[in-house]
Amino acid sequence: LRTRATDVAATAGLTYTFTSGDRVNLNGRYADQGQTEYDTVDQYPIASGVESYRGRFANVRVFTRDVWELGGDYEHAFDNGDVLNALFVYNLSYDRDDRIFYHTPPGAPQITDRLQRQVPDRSERILRASYRWGVAPNQWLEFGGEAAINTLNQKVSAFTFNGTTPQQVAVPNAVADVDEKRFEGFTTYTWQPQPAFQIDGG
Secondary structure, eight states: OEEEEEEEEEEEEEEEEOTTSOEEEEEEEEEEEEEEEEEEEEEOOEETTEEOOOEEEEEEEEEEEEEEEEEEEEEEEOTTSOEEEEEEEEEEEEEEEEEEEEEEOTTSOOEEEEEEEEEEEEEEEEEEEEEEEEEETTEEEEEEEEEEEEEEEEEEEEEEEETTEEEEEOOTTOEEEEEEEEEEEEEEEEEEEETTEEEEEO
16 A cells, blocks of 8 residues: 655745734635555455456545635723624535546556545534623633534545546436534633632533
8 A cells, every 4th residue: 555645735824913902813724635546456366276366456545625714803801801702613614525446457568447536625614702890809701612513515425437438327426415513602710719729610
């Protein structure tokens, strides 16, 4: 088994503080990932006690993924010390996973047998907001909520080859669409009686 992989990523970030003290952070990321696996085997079947060479069989997997991510948060501090915070995350992932099967008969050129392909596209969107309230000296109550939407759109296909011409094969449930929606509320209580001692509960 031989494997070759690539992983190229680029990130960027921006922070801006307003004269009022409010702060905005933005960040982005792009990743180009790929992996190719080669798995080969030589077959020597034995018939009537005689070993013969049937040929070389190869399974090649070619996987690629493009990932886009964008996120940011905003923070506002009130004059009384309370803090409002909001953030968002949005990412997209485009995948392609090919598995190609070959065989090479003795003394003959390589023949492509079949191809299996999966193309899943994923996305995630998250929005979160919280408010931190100072209920007493060294005591804070934070409450907020988070909403998230996750999606998966996947296509599966299969082909056999007649010579060099691919012929598509019917695949059950070849197209799948999945949507997940989630909402969560939360409350956290923090008490710091001493600078080196803090109690959290939620």
